[in-house]
Amino acid sequence: MPFELEPIFIVIGEAVVYFALFLFAIAVLGSLLIAYSFKTEKFVFPGFMLFSITILETLVKALFRLVGMDDSIVDDVGISLKNKISLRKFRETPVNKRLIFFPQCLRAETCSSKLSQEGMQCTNCGCDLGKAKKNAESMGYKVFIVPGSSFIRRLVRKHKPKAILGVGCMTEVKAGIEMCERLNLFGVGLVLEKAGCVSTVLDWDKFYEFIEFDEPA
Numbered sequence: 001m002p003f004e005l006e007p008i009f010i011v012i013g014e015a016v017v018y019f020a021l022f023l024f025a026i027a028v029l030g031s032l033l034i035a036y037s038f039k040t041e042k043f044v045f046p047g048f049m050l051f052s053i054t055i056l057e058t059l060v061k062a063l064f065r066l067v068g069m070d071d072s073i074v075d076d077v078g079i080s081l082k083n084k085i086s087l088r089k090f091r092e093t094p095v096n097k098r099l100i101f102f103p104q105c106l107r108a109e110t111c112s113s114k115l116s117q118e119g120m121q122c123t124n125c126g127c128d129l130g131k132a133k134k135n136a137e138s139m140g141y142k143v144f145i146v147p148g149s150s151f152i153r154r155l156v157r158k159h160k161p162k163a164i165l166g167v168g169c170m171t172e173v174k175a176g177i178e179m180c181e182r183l184n185l186f187g188v189g190l191v192l193e194k195a196g197c198v199s200t201v202l203d204w205d206k207f208y209e210f211i212e213f214d215e216p217a
């Protein structure tokens with residue numbers, strides 16, 4: 001006697017297939033919007049893009065790879081969107097409740113700063129990072145140059161900020177913004193123009209743009 005499926009299993013099977021097709025359609029549409037936004041630097045349906053990136057990141061990245069595109073575009077657009085959403089809240093936060101984290105790889109190669117519990121102890125001997133730290137601190141920010149994410153977690157627990165600006169490579173910034181979301185902090189991130197272990201490069205104009213249009217403490 002041939003094997004027959006119960007009608008309920010057929011209904012469940014069809015529902016699963018339709019749901020998978022629905023998700024696939026969202027991922028395709030999200031991917032097209034992300035690629036368009038990346039190319040034109042204009043955000044179209046940002047809420048929908050953020051939804052597709054947050055819920056269907058793996059699938060959206062797979063679609064990018066399938067058509068031979070760099071899947072880091074998905075992270076790039078995701079970070080820009082989240083910055084757009086959080087930047088106003090970041091600037092509305094009293095400046096003494098904002099922390100800035102720089103990676104130690106941004107220091108000059110000749111840097112002689114020593115590591116302490118609060119990160120690298122910059123003596124402001126003249127590199128762009130030292131100048132940026134000093135400028136931000138004169139505005140009231142707490143600024144740290146750190147060798148890794150374990151420092152960030154510890155300093156966040158210690159200083160209890162309400163908003164954070166993190167600088168780093170794409171992976172670090174993405175992880176930092178996700179940490180802020182888990183901790184209910186307003187997190188924004190700046191991705192390095194050139195990443196690596198030493199002599200990394202940041203667009204300093206962008207950094208000053210982020211910190212200068214802020215509310216008084």
Ligand code: SF4
Nearest residue numbers: 111122123125127130
């Ligand atoms: S300014 Fe600070 S970070 Fe830059 S090289 Fe000097 S001590 Fe190092």
